[in-house]
Amino acid sequence: MKRRVPLGEGRGHEKPQNWSRFDELPDWLDGRARELAFKNLGSLGGGNHFIEIQAGDDGLVWLLLHSGSRNLGYRIAERHHQIAKERHPELGDLAFLEAGSEEGRAYIREMNLALAYAPENRARMMAAFKETLGHTCAGVTFLKEINIHHNYAAKEEHFGEPVWVHRKGATSAQAGEEGIIPGSMGPPSYIVAESFASCSHVAGRTMGRMAASRMLSKNACDRAMAGVVFYGWHAMRGKKGRGLLDLSEAPQAYKNIDEVIAAELDLIEPVARLRPLGVLKG
């Protein structure tokens, strides 16, 4: 997988990739950002993005992959947020665009393109993952797939009204829908079923990246990863982190996933608890 999928911050394919929807990229996206959109399709990204093999207490082996639109969605949101702030300076960061206006429609169109790029990105990596596994585990069969966003807006009907639902750090969890709530790189993750239309999308952090790398010890982090295959810790990048080991993704930097799940049992029904076997981080 390390050979097939570019992993890590700023790493994409050497050559531009093909995708039938690249001609819908907005004209204002130019230069390096445009080039990256072509080269990043099918690459993981850095930080908390991951590819994992997990053993489920449902008897299945689960392949988990966390990656999104690789900065495209961020660029689109940033651009239109800027336009909204120019239209409504009195609202500061809470400025908005009217959904029916030309500018609002342009934002929704471009956001939806990023929301198509993200699953396409994941699908390419997952295809490589399945093929790689197919070589090593003869006869393996793949069952269902759960593919879900956690930073987006969608028009939905609730209580008989059409409304825009913004899920920033939340996933949809409508009747009949299954979701994924990752813990962190050592502890378990969960597959969950329907709730009050949304639920938490992850465990979430307890400490910042720099704080974790300063305060945690390598030994304690290694202990927290006992039994999970991973590539170990690398040096922190950038001036501020000089001389430090990057422990920013260690399990101790995240909330306890079992407590997070317990706190939202009135919203969700856990379907499977997954124990990580191997982790590839970005």
Ligand SMILES: Nc1nc2c(ncn2[C@@H]2O[C@H](COP(=O)(O)O)[C@@H](O)[C@H]2O)c(=O)[nH]1
């Ligand atoms: N199963 C794993 N979960 C992880 C890992 N690293 C982080 N995480 C969890 O995912 C979210 C990502 O949050 P986002 O809002 O930035 O998308 C993070 O909060 C952790 O709970 C991992 O290696 N494996």
Ligand SMILES: [Mn+2]
């Ligand atoms: Mn994410």
